[in-house]
Amino acid sequence: MSVRGKIVIAVEEHYADGELTGLLRAPRTALSDKLEDFVSLRLQEMDAAGIDIQVLSHAPPGLQAVSAVVAPDLARRVNDRLAAVVEAHPARFAAFASLPTAAPGAAVRELERAVTVLGFRGAMIHGLTEGCFLDERKFWPILEAAEALDVPIYLHPSDPHPAVFDAYFGSYAVSHPMFARAAWGYTMETGTHAMRLILSGALDAYPKLKLILGHMGEAIPFLISRIDEAFSRGNQFNDFRRYFTEHFYVTTSGFFSDAALLCCLQELGADRIMFAVDWPYVSNRAGSKWIERVSLSEHDREKILNSNARRLLRLEGSRAMTQLAGS
Numbered sequence: 001m002s003v004r005g006k007i008v009i010a011v012e013e014h015y016a017d018g019e020l021t022g023l024l025r026a027p028r029t030a031l032s033d034k035l036e037d038f039v040s041l042r043l044q045e046m047d048a049a050g051i052d053i054q055v056l057s058h059a060p061p062g063l064q065a066v067s068a069v070v071a072p073d074l075a076r077r078v079n080d081r082l083a084a085v086v087e088a089h090p091a092r093f094a095a096f097a098s099l100p101t102a103a104p105g106a107a108v109r110e111l112e113r114a115v116t117v118l119g120f121r122g123a124m125i126h127g128l129t130e131g132c133f134l135d136e137r138k139f140w141p142i143l144e145a146a147e148a149l150d151v152p153i154y155l156h157p158s159d160p161h162p163a164v165f166d167a168y169f170g171s172y173a174v175s176h177p178m179f180a181r182a183a184w185g186y187t188m189e190t191g192t193h194a195m196r197l198i199l200s201g202a203l204d205a206y207p208k209l210k211l212i213l214g215h216m217g218e219a220i221p222f223l224i225s226r227i228d229e230a231f232s233r234g235n236q237f238n239d240f241r242r243y244f245t246e247h248f249y250v251t252t253s254g255f256f257s258d259a260a261l262l263c264c265l266q267e268l269g270a271d272r273i274m275f276a277v278d279w280p281y282v283s284n285r286a287g288s289k290w291i292e293r294v295s296l297s298e299h300d301r302e303k304i305l306n307s308n309a310r311r312l313l314r315l316e317g318s319r320a321m322t323q324l325a326g327s
């Protein structure tokens, strides 16, 4: 495996838990078999593309769509089952926790348990919980716990709020379903989530909190100068750039573009970019072929392919890295 002799860690790679998707009545799709598989389809496609380690996370909307009554107990079962998968393949997988955000106190306890007992590397949160973004005060204990545990929170897309969905996408959501999703709606939704966290003051309260955005930063790196200029008018908010570049990491999930990577390199630097595919929605081979040929110094390619993830997700000394080093 590997790309150009470098270990490949892909950090936004999804799976589906049968009990959770059953509860959500998620329709089966062409990707369901891949989302539910860990042994054959998944490892074959990883091997064929040179991907050594997937950091697994549940597919959207995950536990963010589950009520406070059901989510806490379900979260424990979902995370325990994912821990068993990692345990069975310790050289190939690591994991982000699913959190019962509708019950913030339970989400804090589950994050602590997932990190300290199950060895998870952080948590992924899919957009809104009952119509609310994470910047609302009731969720701040989750941010506090992530900071205290020194693990990142991955802000992942999910469907926009129903009112936004109707007003902005309307009939296009039927004629062009991806317009409201990966083509644009997800970017707008998740970029808004990140911006609200910055504007809320949460990053002053939790100055060591680390956040991850997929899809090359959900367009924020491209827009950061304009955002900073606009907020500076009348001193509405200063230092947007500083908050973004000190707290956020971005990944290449589903976005294998030289131009977008160059923008992220120029605005954030190579230390803040991590490789991801967004499997199975996106092809492993497309991702690894791109990162293999894209114009980068080998030093920066190594950072993006593995060393940034090893540092941020504290994979050093994990069974995955130990087994890889010995192989």
Ligand code: MN
Binding pocket: 012, 014, 156, 214, 253, 278
């Ligand atoms: Mn994804």
